[in-house]
Amino acid sequence: MSRTKSDNWVECRLCPKRCKLADMERGECRVRVNRGGKLRTLVYGKPCSLHVDPVEKKPMFHFLPGSPIFSIATAGCNLSCLFCQNWSISQSDPEDLENHDYPPERVIEAARRSGCESIAYTYTDPVIYFEYALDTARLARKAGMKNVLVTAAYIEEEPLRELCEVTDGANVDLKSFDDNYYREICNGRLKPVLRSLEIMHEAGVLVEITNLVVPTLNDDPGMIAEMCVWIRDTLGAETPLHFSRFHPRHRLANLPPTSKETLILAAETALGAGLKHVYVGNLRDRRFEHTYCPACGKAVIRRAGFRILERNMKNGACAHCGRALRGVWRKE
Amino acid sequence: MKREPWKNDVSRRSFLRRGLLSIGGWIALGNASGREANANPVERERPNKTSDHPARHFVKGKDLAG
Numbered sequence: 001m002s003r004t005k006s007d008n009w010v011e012c013r014l015c016p017k018r019c020k021l022a023d024m025e026r027g028e029c030r031v032r033v034n035r036g037g038k039l040r041t042l043v044y045g046k047p048c049s050l051h052v053d054p055v056e057k058k059p060m061f062h063f064l065p066g067s068p069i070f071s072i073a074t075a076g077c078n079l080s081c082l083f084c085q086n087w088s089i090s091q092s093d094p095e096d097l098e099n100h101d102y103p104p105e106r107v108i109e110a111a112r113r114s115g116c117e118s119i120a121y122t123y124t125d126p127v128i129y130f131e132y133a134l135d136t137a138r139l140a141r142k143a144g145m146k147n148v149l150v151t152a153a154y155i156e157e158e159p160l161r162e163l164c165e166v167t168d169g170a171n172v173d174l175k176s177f178d179d180n181y182y183r184e185i186c187n188g189r190l191k192p193v194l195r196s197l198e199i200m201h202e203a204g205v206l207v208e209i210t211n212l213v214v215p216t217l218n219d220d221p222g223m224i225a226e227m228c229v230w231i232r233d234t235l236g237a238e239t240p241l242h243f244s245r246f247h248p249r250h251r252l253a254n255l256p257p258t259s260k261e262t263l264i265l266a267a268e269t270a271l272g273a274g275l276k277h278v279y280v281g282n283l284r285d286r287r288f289e290h291t292y293c294p295a296c297g298k299a300v301i302r303r304a305g306f307r308i309l310e311r312n313m314k315n316g317a318c319a320h321c322g323r324a325l326r327g328v329w330r331k332e
Numbered sequence: 333m334k335r336e337p338w339k340n341d342v343s344r345r346s347f348l349r350r351g352l353l354s355i356g357g358w359i360a361l362g363n364a365s366g367r368e369a370n371a372n373p374v375e376r377e378r379p380n381k382t383s384d385h386p387a388r389h390f391v392k393g394k395d396l397a398g
Contacts, residue, residue: 009393020393032387044385094382131388159389 008037014130015078015155016192028187029128030093031076042094043074044132045103049089049123052114056306058122058150059242059281060208061291062327063169065301066308069148070111073123074132075099079152081175081186082251083214090124091250104136108143118168122150130159137166146328153196154188160196164203168328171208171242172197176218177227185217194230201235206328208240210281213258213266215246224266228273238276238294238326243267245282260285277326295323 008023012032019027021034031043055069075097077090084090089097102110111119119140126133126149137147146168153160153172174197176182179190200207209231213219231239243266246258263280267288270278280288284305291301298320302310312319316329 010390011393012387013389013391014387035384037392039387039390041385041387042382044383046381046383097381099381131385156389 008034010034010037010039012039013156014159015127016189017078017154027078028080029076029078030091031074031128041129041131043076043099043129045101045106046074046094046099047072047102047107047132048075048092048094048097048099049073050100050102050107050110052116053120054306055118055120055148056303056308058120058148058171058208059210059244059279060148060169060171060206061242061279061301061303062208062240062277062325062329063148063206064118064146064328064330065311067118067330068114068116069118069120070107070114070116071120071122072102072107072136073121074129075124076128077124078128078154079125079186079188083185083212083246084250085247086123087250104132104139107136108139108145111140111145112143116145118146118148120148120150122148125151125154126163127151127153127155127159130155130163134163134166137163141166152186152188153193153200155192155196157195157199160199161203164200164205167200167203167205169206169208170200171210172200174209174211174227174231176211177223177230178218181218185214194234198234201239206326207235208242209235210242210244211266212244212246213263214252215255215258215262217255219258219262219266221265221269225269225273228270228275232274236326237274240277240279240326241270241275242279242281243270243288245280247282264288291325293318293321293323293325296321300325 010021012019012027017028021027023034026033031041033040033042051071052068053071055063055067075089075092075094080091121133140147147166149167149170151172175186182188182190243263245263248255260283263283267278267280276294278288289303290299293300300312300318315331317324
C-alpha cells in the first residue's frame with residue numbers, strides 16, 4: 001500500500017483507538033488531522049454548541065444542585081453509538097456545522113456573564129476536544145469556577161489524568177457492561193471505560209454514572225446486576241447511578257422506547273446490589289427522582305424533573321441526621 | 333449509416349461540449365482517485381470555520397506498520 005511508504009505517519013494517543021494517520025488524514029473522531037507529520041485539532045476554540053443548562057440535565061444530581069451550568073461542545077466524537085441523541089453534531093465534520101469563535105477566555109467570560117459558576121464539557125465528548133477543554137478548564141479553575149465532564153470516558157490514561165487535575169465532577173456514560181455491546185453498538189470497547197472510571201475516582205473527581213437502557217440490547221437484569229456490583233465494589237456504594245430511558249433515535253429508530261417496568265426493574269436491581277443513590281432519567285417516577293440520606297433514609301433533595309422542590313441539607317450533610325453525602329455541595 | 337456529428341455546426345458544438353465535459357470529468361475523477369487515502373478529504377475544509385491548533389498526545393509514526 002502506498003500509505004505505508006509515507007514518512008509522515010502519526011499515531012494519535014488520545015483515545016484507545018490510537019488512530020494511525022497518514023499525512024492529511026483524520027482520526028475516527030473527525031477532528032484531529034495529521035498535517036505534515038504533526039497532529040492538529042480542528043476544533044480548538046470552535047464550539048458548535050453553547051448553552052446554559054440546569055446541572056440536573058447533565059445529569060449531575062450531587063453537584064451544586066439547582067445551579068445553571070455553562071455547557072459547550074464541538075463537532076465530532078470518538079465513538080459512533082447507533083442510538084446517539086446528538087448525532088447531528090457528534091457524527092459531523094466540524095466544517096459542516098456552524099461553529100462559533102470562542103477561545104477559552106471567551107468561554108469563561110460568557111459563563112460568568114450568564115451567572116454560571118461551573119462549565120460542562122458535554123453534548124458530544126470532551127475527549128475529542130481535549131486541548132480546548134483542558135485549557136478552558138484550567139482558566140475556569142483560576143477564575144474560581146468548577147468543571148464537569150460529560151463523557152463516555154473513552155480516553156487514554158495520560159490525557160485523562162491531566163484532565164482530572166482540573167475536573168470537579170464527571171458524568172460518565174457507562175453504556176453497557178458487555179464488551180460486545182461496546183463493539184457492535186458504540187464502536188468502542190468496555191475495558192478502557194472501566195479503567196477511566198477507576199482513574200477518575202482515584203483522582204478525587206465526583207463521578208456519577210449514566211446507563212442508557214436500550215430495549216433488547218442491554219436491558220438484561222443479570223448484566224445490570226453485574227454492572228452495579230462492579231460500581232459498588234470499585235467506586236463505592238454512594239456512587240450516583242442514573243438509568244436513562246432510550247428514545248428511538250439515529251440508527252436505532254426501529255426500537256421502541258424503554259418501558260417504565262424495565263427501568264424500574266433496573267433501578268431496583270441497583271438498590272438490591274447495595275447502591276445508595278439510584279435515579280431514573282427521561283421518565284417521571286417520584287421514587288427515583290429524589291436524593292435520600294443513606295443513613296436515615298429521609299429525602300434530602302426533592303426534585304421534579306430538573307427543578308429542586310426541597311433541600312434538607314446543610315454543608316453537604318443530611319439536615320435530619322447530619323450524615324455527610326458524597327457530592328460537591330454549596331457551603332452554607 | 334455512421335453518424336458524423338462534426339459535419340454541421342450545431343452537432344460539432346455538441347460534440348465538442350460533450351468531449352470537454354468528459355475530459356473535465358476524467359480529470360476530476362482522476363484527481364479524486366489519485367488522492368492520498370483519506371476518509372475525510374480536507375478539500376472540504378473552510379479555514380474560517382475550523383481551528384488549526386496543535387494537538388497533543390501523539391507520536392511520530394515513521395516506524396509504524398500500516
